[in-house]
Amino acid sequence: MSFVAEAVQTRRGWGHFPLLRALASNPVTLAALVIVIVFLMMAAFAPWLAPYPPTKIDVLHKLQPPSAEHWFGTDHLGRDLLSRIIHGARTALTIAIGSVAVAGSVGLLLGLIAGYGPRWLDGVLVLVFDSLNSLPMIMFALAIITVLGTGTGTLIFVIAATSFPSYARLIRAQTLALKNSDYILAERLMDAHPLRILLVHLLPNVVGPLIILLSMDIPVVIMVEAGLSFLGLGVRPPTPSWGSILYDGYTSIRSAPFVVIFGGLPLVLATLGFTFLGEGLRDSLDPRLKLRRPA
Amino acid sequence: MKWNTDRRSFLKLAGAFAAAAAVRPGFAWAAVGDTLRIRMEGDLQTLDPAFMIGGTEDVMMRCLYVSLNRLGDLRDGAPWMPWGAKTLEQRDDKSIAFTLIDGLKWSNGLGPVTAGDVKFSYERIADPAVASPWAYQFEQLDHVEVVDQQSGIIHLKSPYAPIYVVSLPYYGGHIISKAGTEKAGGKFTTEPPATCGPYIFSDWQQKQKLTLTPNPDWPGPKPDFQKVEIYIVSDDQAAQLAYEADSFDYTKVAIAAAKDVKANPPADTTVIEAQSTRYQWLTINMLSPRLQDPRVRQAVQYAVDVSQILTGVYNDLTARSTGVVQPGTKYARKSNTIAAPDYEKAMALLSEAGASDLTLTLTVMNDSVRMAVAQIIQASLEQAGIKVEIQPYDEAAYWGLGDKTQGDTYKNLDLVLMDFAGGVDPSENLVWSRPEQIGAYNWSGFDSPEFEEKYQQLVAETDEEKRVALANRMEDLMEESGGFVFICHEPLVVVHRTGMQPLIYPDGHPNPVFFKKSA
Numbered sequence: 001m002s003f004v005a006e007a008v009q010t011r012r013g014w015g016h017f018p019l020l021r022a023l024a025s026n027p028v029t030l031a032a033l034v035i036v037i038v039f040l041m042m043a044a045f046a047p048w049l050a051p052y053p054p055t056k057i058d059v060l061h062k063l064q065p066p067s068a069e070h071w072f073g074t075d076h077l078g079r080d081l082l083s084r085i086i087h088g089a090r091t092a093l094t095i096a097i098g099s100v101a102v103a104g105s106v107g108l109l110l111g112l113i114a115g116y117g118p119r120w121l122d123g124v125l126v127l128v129f130d131s132l133n134s135l136p137m138i139m140f141a142l143a144i145i146t147v148l149g150t151g152t153g154t155l156i157f158v159i160a161a162t163s164f165p166s167y168a169r170l171i172r173a174q175t176l177a178l179k180n181s182d183y184i185l186a187e188r189l190m191d192a193h194p195l196r197i198l199l200v201h202l203l204p205n206v207v208g209p210l211i212i213l214l215s216m217d218i219p220v221v222i223m224v225e226a227g228l229s230f231l232g233l234g235v236r237p238p239t240p241s242w243g244s245i246l247y248d249g250y251t252s253i254r255s256a257p258f259v260v261i262f263g264g265l266p267l268v269l270a271t272l273g274f275t276f277l278g279e280g281l282r283d284s285l286d287p288r289l290k291l292r293r294p295a
Numbered sequence: 296m297k298w299n300t301d302r303r304s305f306l307k308l309a310g311a312f313a314a315a316a317a318v319r320p321g322f323a324w325a326a327v328g329d330t331l332r333i334r335m336e337g338d339l340q341t342l343d344p345a346f347m348i349g350g351t352e353d354v355m356m357r358c359l360y361v362s363l364n365r366l367g368d369l370r371d372g373a374p375w376m377p378w379g380a381k382t383l384e385q386r387d388d389k390s391i392a393f394t395l396i397d398g399l400k401w402s403n404g405l406g407p408v409t410a411g412d413v414k415f416s417y418e419r420i421a422d423p424a425v426a427s428p429w430a431y432q433f434e435q436l437d438h439v440e441v442v443d444q445q446s447g448i449i450h451l452k453s454p455y456a457p458i459y460v461v462s463l464p465y466y467g468g469h470i471i472s473k474a475g476t477e478k479a480g481g482k483f484t485t486e487p488p489a490t491c492g493p494y495i496f497s498d499w500q501q502k503q504k505l506t507l508t509p510n511p512d513w514p515g516p517k518p519d520f521q522k523v524e525i526y527i528v529s530d531d532q533a534a535q536l537a538y539e540a541d542s543f544d545y546t547k548v549a550i551a552a553a554k555d556v557k558a559n560p561p562a563d564t565t566v567i568e569a570q571s572t573r574y575q576w577l578t579i580n581m582l583s584p585r586l587q588d589p590r591v592r593q594a595v596q597y598a599v600d601v602s603q604i605l606t607g608v609y610n611d612l613t614a615r616s617t618g619v620v621q622p623g624t625k626y627a628r629k630s631n632t633i634a635a636p637d638y639e640k641a642m643a644l645l646s647e648a649g650a651s652d653l654t655l656t657l658t659v660m661n662d663s664v665r666m667a668v669a670q671i672i673q674a675s676l677e678q679a680g681i682k683v684e685i686q687p688y689d690e691a692a693y694w695g696l697g698d699k700t701q702g703d704t705y706k707n708l709d710l711v712l713m714d715f716a717g718g719v720d721p722s723e724n725l726v727w728s729r730p731e732q733i734g735a736y737n738w739s740g741f742d743s744p745e746f747e748e749k750y751q752q753l754v755a756e757t758d759e760e761k762r763v764a765l766a767n768r769m770e771d772l773m774e775e776s777g778g779f780v781f782i783c784h785e786p787l788v789v790v791h792r793t794g795m796q797p798l799i800y801p802d803g804h805p806n807p808v809f810f811k812k813s814a
Binding site: 055059062076077078146150232233236238247252253254255 | 684688
């Protein structure tokens with residue numbers, strides 16, 4: 001089959017998925033998409049992909065360099081590093097997607113209410129958003145973790161609590177811009193229920209920028225989780241997490257640098273993957289950018 | 296005079312300087328010059344002996360104050376010898392006479408150091424109104440009698456044999472100026488009203504460096520080093536790198552790096568490996584609703600494989616401890632009652648107690664060493680069917696958990712990984728398991744009247760054999776209660792330049808005053 005024929009077939013094959021076609025047209029975004037899919041697969045199928053149980057301790061074989069038995073070597077307690085990295089993907093993505101989903105949902109709901117509701121309610125909600133936004137995330141996280149203890153649930157709560165105000169602010173601004181549009185006014189004149197206006201007319205029009213923002217924030221959350229785990233305040237041991245792998249590896253960085261190298265690699269790749277994919281989504285979904293783009 | 300120079304002559308001059316520097320190591324890369332550069336972990340917080348907090352204060356105070364006696368190096372068994380006192384004599388079971396060395400003088404023109412200052416210092420620490428955390432060191436102090444300007448008698452309420460190694464040479468034993476402290480309103484922090492030790496506090500770059508220079512009025516033997524610089528580096532790894540880059544001459548090394556440092560020590564370096572007095576154990580809290588049945592506690596004791604911890608975390612640099620008492624001393628117990636794991640027995644005990652589906656929380660401070668120990672304990676207990684959830688806390692939150700003044704959390708803790716810096720006398724390590732320490736430092740809830748009785752006998756007893764028997768029995772009681780799994784006394788690994796001989800106290804901290812230049 002010729003190259004042209006292949007390309008035509010590809011285009012036909014993706015014809016029903018214009019977004020995917022748009023993403024695939026940029027090689028950087030395509031690479032990012034592949035990386036993200038790989039990490040999602042790792043997270044979903046970790047128990048089947050990992051060669052060893054990630055928490056199995058074998059102190060007699062600790063800090064073993066990469067070998068045929070342990071491709072990435074072993075950590076300071078003799079656990080298989082590759083298995084911990086694969087399971088770490090599940091931890092990182094559960095927390096990242098979980099907290100972003102919770103924060104996005106809360107931000108969407110409150111943003112719509114603030115933007116479409118009465119002015120007094122808008123004022124109160126904006127005050128709440130700004131108050132929460134003024135809290136430095138790491139300091140807030142440290143305080144909450146000290147009170148509640150560490151754990152996946154605590155991390156999702158902390159990250160969601162500190163990030164939803166920026167989503168709510170975005171949705172509020174979008175809603176304010178749209179609520180006096182002709183089609184919304186027409187709906188109002190026809191006595192449409194406010195819930196219908198919010199869900200049927202406003203929600204589909206404001207959610208696009210939110211999806212872009214959420215996808216761009218996933219790598220940030222991955223880094224926050226890794227950072228807190230590096231400080232010993234992330235998920236509870238022995239749950240594998242990329243940050244705790246780095247933390248554990250740091251203590252033996254001179255004698256076994258491969259732990260930090262292999263532990264840091266997925267963090268770098270996941271961050272790059274989600275960032276470039278987010279940018280690709282922004283380029284594809286934001287009509288204003290499309291208009292500005294040269295022909 | 297007219298000064299002319301050109302590029303060529305400048306380069307010649309610079310070259311000459313460089314060559315001179317290179318051929319005279321003492322000038323450019325002084326391994327051991329007149330300045331001793333040691334590394335400590337935390338910054339200075341106070342110089343009031345009554346409220347000493349960390350290692351840096353400990354080291355600073357040994358340079359700035361005097362105590363009646365001092366300890367030798369921990370590798371020599373830390374024998375005590377007179378220091379600020381020229382004589383220190385036990386008159387009878389309850390009185391000790393002392394005479395200060397001649398010429399001791401306070402800074403800031405506060406006159407000579409007197410027996411009145413000794414009286415003030417000791418009675419202040421012991422005073423409950425001052426609420427010093429080190430009051431226990433002078434718990435048995437009745438009063439200090441001032442005989443004359445330089446002499447006095449320490450009177451005890453009851454015989455207290457460990458006073459020479461527990462009280463006098465440590466924090467509480469540092470003598471402070473009565474006049475100066477009263478002038479400062481009774482307390483001070485980092486600016487002592489007066490000092491009298493071999494060095495004076497010259498400079499402090501916060502969180503970076505503390506500098507000590509010789510006290511011109513010091514009447515005792517001059518220290519070998521003219522200047523002491525204490526560098527603050529909290530992280531052991533960073534400190535090791537800095538040591539290798541010749542930023543200082545003495546530092547503790549991370550346990551994880553000890554094996555490599557021993558195998559390949561940095562250039563011009565001597566490695567010291569010793570057993571520190573920091574002892575680690577697993578607390579099994581008998582106040583917890585889940586651990587009130589002694590069979591359940593004993594099951595936990597049978598299910599912990601300490602040998603895995605020693606290999607996995609401590610690289611077999613230390614042996615298992617048989618109690619809290621310092622190994623290598625005559626007071627150490629011969630062996631643990633439960634010396635090896637027995638998972639079947641643990642499961643049988645749990646089944647007998649009707650607790651086969653047991654889940655416990657293991658509370659731990661969140662640093663790499665302790666977390667690694669906790670994970671091995673978790674894996675070990677799992678083999679006996681005990682599920683363990685590790686709950687890490689940062690240092691500040693951790694210490695509040697067992698404090699009864701902060702709520703009832705201390706009654707609900709299950710397992711806690713703990714470690715304390717101890718001393719060479721058994722009483723100093725056993726004191727924390729007394730019934731009165733429940734809700735303070737006795738997190739096992741170990742409430743034994745026999746233990747308390749034996750403790751009182753131990754501190755009053757002077758016969759060595761009887762003291763050994765008492766200390767051994769007390770540790771038997773601890774283990775029999777099911778409240779403790781003794782792990783180890785942590786190894787201490789230190790690197791220093793070969794051109795010096797350090798002196799390390801049993802608490803693992805150096806005493807710069809007695810660092811010697813090698814001949």
